[in-house]
Amino acid sequence: MAIATVNPATGETLKTFDALGDAEIDERIDRARAAYAKHRLTGFDRRAELLGRAADLLEADRDDIARTMTTEMGKTLAAARAEAAKCVKAMRWYARHAESLLADEQPARADVEDSGAVRAYVRYRPLGVVLAVMPWNFPLWQVVRFAAPALMAGNTGLLKHASNVPQTALYLEDLFRRAGYPEGCFQTLLIGSGAVEGILRDDRVAAATLTGSEPAGRAVASVAGDTVKKTVLELGGSDPYVVMASADIPAAAKTAVTARVQNNGQSCIAAKRFIVHTDVYDEFAERFTDGMKALTVGDPMAGDTDVGPLSSEQGRSDLEELVEDARGCGATVLCGGRRPEGLPDGWFYEPTVLAGITPEMRIHHEEAFGPVASLYRVSGPEQAVNVANDTPFGLSSNVWTRDEAEQRRFVRDLEAGGVYFNGMTASHPGMPFGGTKRSGYGRELAGHGIREFCNITTVWHGSQGQADPGTGAAAE
Template sequence: MNVVNPATGETVETYETDDEADVVTALDHAESTFESWRKRPQRDREELLVSAAEILRERQSEYAELITREMGKPITQAESEIEKCAWVCEHYAEYASTYLEDEYHPSPAGTEVKTSYEPLGPIFAVMPWNFPFWQVFRFAAPNLVAGNVGLLKHASSVPGCALAIEEVFRDAGFPENAFQTLLVSSDLVEDVIDDDRVKATTLTGSGPAGSAVAAASGERIKKSVLELGGSDPFVVLDDADLETTIEKGVRARNQNSGQSCIAAKRFIVHDDVYDEFVSGLVEGAASLTVGDPTDPETDVGPQASAELLAELHDQVERSVAAGATVETGGEPLDRDGAFYPPTVLTDVPDDSPAARDELFGPVAAVFRVDDESEAMARANDTRFGLGGSVWTTDRERGERLAHEIEAGCVYVNRVVGSDPRVPFGGVGVSGFGRELSEAGIKEFVNRKTIWVQ
């Protein structure tokens, strides 16, 4: 696997891939490790997660630089990603026992009936490049502390991150094979799913990849969780606090250089505040610093590869050809690296890519609506259903409309995020199942009913 720095276009590292024999060996190790790991006291597993959090903080700069080198994330955002991984480890270290506590049920006199939450075994995770540490840790922390073991097939562009994550768990004191990285191509994914030792699968990534993993898992009667793409609505009502809403809107679209499933992508704005909001959004987007991701002053780094930049620009060009107006940005920067500027599109036609597809980069599509009814219709005019947000000074109005948006999570007056304390996941083509919180740790356990007469 060749690692290409997207800020320079240069190959910076090469990794030798695993072959089929390596995969078989890893599965053997996973199966044998699970038999002992599942018997470890819950508190022992929790203490090891605390150790993992400590290692992440000790090596925050090292791992942040690795993220930036492999996929181009601005360095301050990469540092925040490592901190968030430490947080999710600490969260499950504190709450796993509560989440997995036996649940007792009404039963006849003299009997005891309960549900016990027991681990399944080796869980296979297929993960993407855009949050190369966080999206792995939000899978790994709850599953390891629940007594499962993990096998990771990471994106081929971030093999260094994949191996570093394995290193964190090993150095924290987890059994050597409790969490293993497989440096394999996508061609071997179905073979891993097909193996009887793998008990469940999870994927964060594109719709086609999710469909393939779900189909392979379903054919083998294996549980799967999918977190796929999104085209999140950012609904701005006529009574919104525009100064705050514009500031948050600029961040919601351009964080991680726009490469986030839960980024705000479709800005749906009430006519009464449309002109002022668009003016502020354009000004804010144009003021962001695009450049060297290792510079702490950089707001927007490169797209993760030249190929991804080309795909994004093609979507913009086709949207403009269909009738959209470019208010700022809209052309790749004339410099080395895969740099695309923050872009704002207005007058976006309903049948254009900016309205129908997921634009995975710093491109905001803005739509004008006359009232909240039209805003809700526009918000739900998508096959995606990951997240959304509503911006209003009337909290009751915001909550009422949050119930109308068809998505896995809706935030009122806050940018959509994934937080260890609350369930995260989507509906429709954005996937199924939940990660994080109590719901996430219970996705891959045997909910065993035990009746004692």
């Protein structure tokens, strides 16, 4: 795939970029490793100062970088501005909390004594150079939620971004440079996917994180396994949105529309399968379908647009194939199901609701990456859980019920990395994020995320131990 900015609202290629050569890649890995040797020795105060500056710069750049994101991948301008603001929030959160999240941990005194030590503790030390392979759908947020904790932990980063968001990728490198990070602490690599394996196999690279497709995750995990390197994977999702009989149906239906079409429907944690109790199915289906019909599809730069184009022509074709397969197998199209008329030659698709989904339909098991919703009718919690879990994915889940017994059951039985009641899934810097099954492994955000790329080190002192050297990264 060419490294280029192609406006998905028009199909026009605006700018192309040359991929780095082998010598340039080698030089940048060298820089990252040299920067790590110094950055790992800095104290948390200095790291927080640098990340705080980056947050301030991003806040000032918010409108400009939002326009760049919208131009490159088609999210609405309002969504792009919100994404930039969320990144600022996460940077400031990690600048405030990283030191406490990575503070030395003290084992129970009885265990210290039983081990024969006079003193023992656990220290979180950085791993080194971390390669980040990131997707186009949240081109700023996906990177920042890796970069902020990784840099605060003392690591350095190499970014291989999606080939259709090169200007956003270059902006991120420039952002950290302007904030005062030393050369090599965070670098963007304009490369194709074929170059990733060689970089990950390089001994100077310690670990990798990937957000993207299941095939991409398998490829990275395979190389990392062969080289025995730590990875975090956040892959696809086909999240259930369960509505039980006790739910507030008007609120559930209204939220369902946002949950499905956020980011033009191109979000791993967007609700995709709507599993509704038979007692409230008809009311929910009518309200939800009416809400999807009312959305405005069009120019993502326009203030009244709710849904912009899909990011690529291939993405739209893939979505159309899923819808046509379902239609051919007997699904009912309650709304949408086609390309909208009267729009420019971009990659637009109407918000769509499908009912009567059955297991032989591809959309029952595959992720629909666009504004297409699948409706299921169920008789109660047991069937709802069975349908919700009948997917290879397990990223997050949404459940609408006011019944506490049902809530406990869904927490116990849903196979997902998150269970959100009476609302919709949304990531937050203070809460761990990630999935199970084929949605990947490891966690991003919160304390769990910052510790993923740390060397969790046991420090043990016998009776001849030295004086306490102090705690934290500044004492490394």
